[in-house]
Amino acid sequence: MEVSAEAKRIMVVALGKLYSSRLQRGGLRLHRSLLLTRVMKSARDIYHAALATTDVAASECERRRTPETTAGPDGGKPELEAFRSPAPGTEEVAGAPAELRRLRPRSGAGNKENLNPNDPGQQSRKRRAKAAAEPDFLPRKKAKLEQRPGPPQQLVVTSALMDYVHCGGELVTHPAPAMPLQRAVAAC
Amino acid sequence: MGEDVESTKINHTFLRDYVTEADVISTVEFNQTGDLLATGDKGGRVVIFQREIEPKWDSEEVGEMGDSGEYNVYSTFQSHEPDFDYLKSLEIEEKINKIRWLPQQNAAHFLLSTNDKTIKLWKVSERDKRPEGYNLKDNEGRLKDVSTITSLQVPVLKHTDLMVEVRPRRVFSNGHTYHVNSISVNSDGETYLSADDLRINMWHLGITDRSFNIVDIKPANMEDLTEVITAAEFHPHHCHLFVYSSSKGTLRLCDMRASALCDQHTKLFEEPEDPGSRSFFSEIISSVSDVKFSHNGRYLLTRDYLTAKVWDLNMDKGPVETYQVHEYLRSKLCSLYENDCIFDKFECVWNSSDSVIMTGAYNSFFRMFDRETGRGVTLEAWRESSKPRAVLRTRRVYTGGKRRRGDVGVDSLDFTKKILHMAWHPSENIIAIAATNNLYIFQDRVRPELQTQ
Numbered sequence A: 001m002e003v004s005a006e007a008k009r010i011m012v013v014a015l016g017k018l019y020s021s022r023l024q025r026g027g028l029r030l031h032r033s034l035l036l037t038r039v040m041k042s043a044r045d046i047y048h049a050a051l052a053t054t055d056v057a058a059s060e061c062e063r064r065r066t067p068e069t070t071a072g073p074d075g076g077k078p079e080l081e082a083f084r085s086p087a088p089g090t091e092e093v094a095g096a097p098a099e100l101r102r103l104r105p106r107s108g109a110g111n112k113e114n115l116n117p118n119d120p121g122q123q124s125r126k127r128r129a130k131a132a133a134e135p136d137f138l139p140r141k142k143a144k145l146e147q148r149p150g151p152p153q154q155l156v157v158t159s160a161l162m163d164y165v166h167c168g169g170e171l172v173t174h175p176a177p178a179m180p181l182q183r184a185v186a187a188c
Numbered sequence B: 001m002g003e004d005v006e007s008t009k010i011n012h013t014f015l016r017d018y019v020t021e022a023d024v025i026s027t028v029e030f031n032q033t034g035d036l037l038a039t040g041d042k043g044g045r046v047v048i049f050q051r052e053i054e055p056k057w058d059s060e061e062v063g064e065m066g067d068s069g070e071y072n073v074y075s076t077f078q079s080h081e082p083d084f085d086y087l088k089s090l091e092i093e094e095k096i097n098k099i100r101w102l103p104q105q106n107a108a109h110f111l112l113s114t115n116d117k118t119i120k121l122w123k124v125s126e127r128d129k130r131p132e133g134y135n136l137k138d139n140e141g142r143l144k145d146v147s148t149i150t151s152l153q154v155p156v157l158k159h160t161d162l163m164v165e166v167r168p169r170r171v172f173s174n175g176h177t178y179h180v181n182s183i184s185v186n187s188d189g190e191t192y193l194s195a196d197d198l199r200i201n202m203w204h205l206g207i208t209d210r211s212f213n214i215v216d217i218k219p220a221n222m223e224d225l226t227e228v229i230t231a232a233e234f235h236p237h238h239c240h241l242f243v244y245s246s247s248k249g250t251l252r253l254c255d256m257r258a259s260a261l262c263d264q265h266t267k268l269f270e271e272p273e274d275p276g277s278r279s280f281f282s283e284i285i286s287s288v289s290d291v292k293f294s295h296n297g298r299y300l301l302t303r304d305y306l307t308a309k310v311w312d313l314n315m316d317k318g319p320v321e322t323y324q325v326h327e328y329l330r331s332k333l334c335s336l337y338e339n340d341c342i343f344d345k346f347e348c349v350w351n352s353s354d355s356v357i358m359t360g361a362y363n364s365f366f367r368m369f370d371r372e373t374g375r376g377v378t379l380e381a382w383r384e385s386s387k388p389r390a391v392l393r394t395r396r397v398y399t400g401g402k403r404r405r406g407d408v409g410v411d412s413l414d415f416t417k418k419i420l421h422m423a424w425h426p427s428e429n430i431i432a433i434a435a436t437n438n439l440y441i442f443q444d445r446v447r448p449e450l451q452t453q
Helices: A002-023 A030-064 A076-084 A095-103 A159-166 A178-186 B002-017 B282-286 B327-338
Strands: B025-030 B036-041 B045-051 B071-078 B083-085 B090-092 B098-101 B109-114 B119-132 B156-172 B182-185 B191-195 B199-204 B212-216 B229-234 B241-246 B251-255 B267-269 B290-293 B299-303 B307-312 B321-324 B348-350 B356-360 B365-370 B376-380 B421-424 B430-435 B438-443
Touching (some): A002 A030, B025 B430, B036 B098, B036 B430, B071 B156, B098 B182, B109 B182, B191 B229, B229 B290, B290 B348, B299 B348, B348 B421, B356 B421
Antiparallel strands (some): B025 B036, B036 B045, B045 B071, B083 B090, B109 B119, B119 B156, B182 B191, B199 B212, B251 B267, B421 B430, B430 B438
């Protein structure tokens, strides 16, 4: 568990550094962003591996208990709920689904990253580029939610992670971790 | 009255401790003769020091004639200004990333200086004479009234105070999309390379509107990016060879005769990873921050976060020598990651005979390794103001065992005092060490029998 706690901490720190590097003078440093992204990836993999082993243990325990507990909401929703309403000081970090969304891009047609069903009123500052003239530093694929097998989890976000999400500024909450992190590597 | 004295003291302390960001030295470089030393800082300025020819002290005290001169300021100029990329809405820092001198061909000196995007060629020349005695103009250049001229005179050259003029001769711009990290002058004397995170360009010193792209590691899809270029250098003698290092700890030797685009390396230098030492930060600490050819062109010196390595050009399986710079930091990598120190880029240098290598560390310490004995020594870039000619003391970081007086504990190290930039005189044992906003120049004593004085 220490490994997963350290992995979680490393991921959170890397996220913070990636966000703050957007504000730094001279623009994004590609080398630094790349190293941070790779550290975060490896921390995420280790965190998942650690989580998978605890999942297996937890599900076995649950099966042994009485089946009275109602099934939680389906896997997709908790993450949306969590991102909308932060619960301060909550137990588990949902860094995992955030990274999943970011690092498993969904192949979509065109540049949909600025469209958001959750907050249609908010206009992105970026112009909608035509496909032909699309600058190469914008990611071509949009992040997708990876459906993990297993029991649905109550995934909530720590207030720390929510701070980073809100730091996105013009970025809306739902794909917020997805966009700047992909762009962190690609935007130079 | 007492209060006034105290407040003056407080203000003075504050001023002394406060370091302007712009004054932080970001690069140091000797020219080919070692008579000139250039430093660049974060504010975009370049300061050139020149070595005094005559000794300043009585010759009987030291017994040396003319060799150990001091370095004094020769010229200061603003090389780069803050700039703005309007297309990407990005500020371009004026910080000087690298300075490289050109080999001297006439009375003037030339140097290349670069920031993140633009490389400039500067001409440094001296003027100590001016013509005087014109017939139609007076000495200030104003036209004379013709009726006052009664005789003809021949203008003569009169000595004036030495004036050092620095003029920009070429500006090599728009060559790089990413941040320039290295420049290197070719031994052919006509071309030089500039490297950014993903590309290396070759320029002709006389042509500013075009350059050749010789390395391009940008993937078609930026999401597939796995490594970046961290440093590049031309071979000191072979004008067709150059090396570049990557963030994954590899070195690639490229031969420009093989093809126009040197994406396919001629040799790949890589050390197999030790699986036992794998950690979250293995990749960050294996990133090479500097690469230098030896003067004889047979070896390469690289620096990563914890070690300095010497590679033989003829052996690509691994380094021939590995020197631990500050192994005691390996257990502190997590904290160094959090305070950003793990991303620090240290430089490394060879001495003139390639027998000693030197690199920087924290707490104003720097390390020298004797390649013949394999032994390393830790020195501190600090000068006691009361003893201007003191011998450098060797320092030790306490890592266990018997603690000696003067040892510094790992937790007492000051990580804000980092020695990132340094240079070694091309032929003598004179080193220039940049410690934040201070430049230290240390000289080896020529006569060992005088060390007791």
